[in-house]
Amino acid sequence: MGVTTDKRLCDNCPGRELQLCVAACPGNLIDIDPQLLRAFCRDQRACRLCLACVKACPRGALTPVLPVECAPVTVEVRIETVGGGLRWTLRPDAEDELILTTEAAGDDA
Numbered sequence: 001m002g003v004t005t006d007k008r009l010c011d012n013c014p015g016r017e018l019q020l021c022v023a024a025c026p027g028n029l030i031d032i033d034p035q036l037l038r039a040f041c042r043d044q045r046a047c048r049l050c051l052a053c054v055k056a057c058p059r060g061a062l063t064p065v066l067p068v069e070c071a072p073v074t075v076e077v078r079i080e081t082v083g084g085g086l087r088w089t090l091r092p093d094a095e096d097e098l099i100l101t102t103e104a105a106g107d108d109a
């Protein structure tokens with residue numbers, strides 16, 4: 001469980017005193033790598049996968065990747081921001097893939 005950063009997409013929220021993902025995380029789990037100037041989740045085990053950081057990032061740089069036990073197989077779930085919504089990609093095995101797209105739950109902006 002946790003959140004990964006696409007370092008090619010994260011731009012460190014230029015012009016902001018506090019990065020949007022850092023401000024969004026209720027667990028204060030997002031830090032900025034001082035060398036790379038990119039966001040990262042510093043404690044993947046503590047991440048509750050609330051998706052607040054994922055939804056806050058305007059560049060879609062954050063992706064939660066979670067193993068979901070779905071008997072009898074393990075399904076890999078990847079969630080990405082696409083436009084105003086989320087794209088859920090479920091991979092029950094190496095060959096199958098199911099993609100679901102959801103609209104944004106609300107407009108907090």
Ligand code: SF4
Nearest residue numbers: 010011013019021057
């Ligand atoms: S991950 Fe997104 S919200 Fe966080 S610093 Fe990078 S661009 Fe900003």
Ligand code: SF4
Nearest residue numbers: 025047048050051053
């Ligand atoms: S998914 Fe939620 S708990 Fe996890 S790092 Fe992002 S904001 Fe924090």
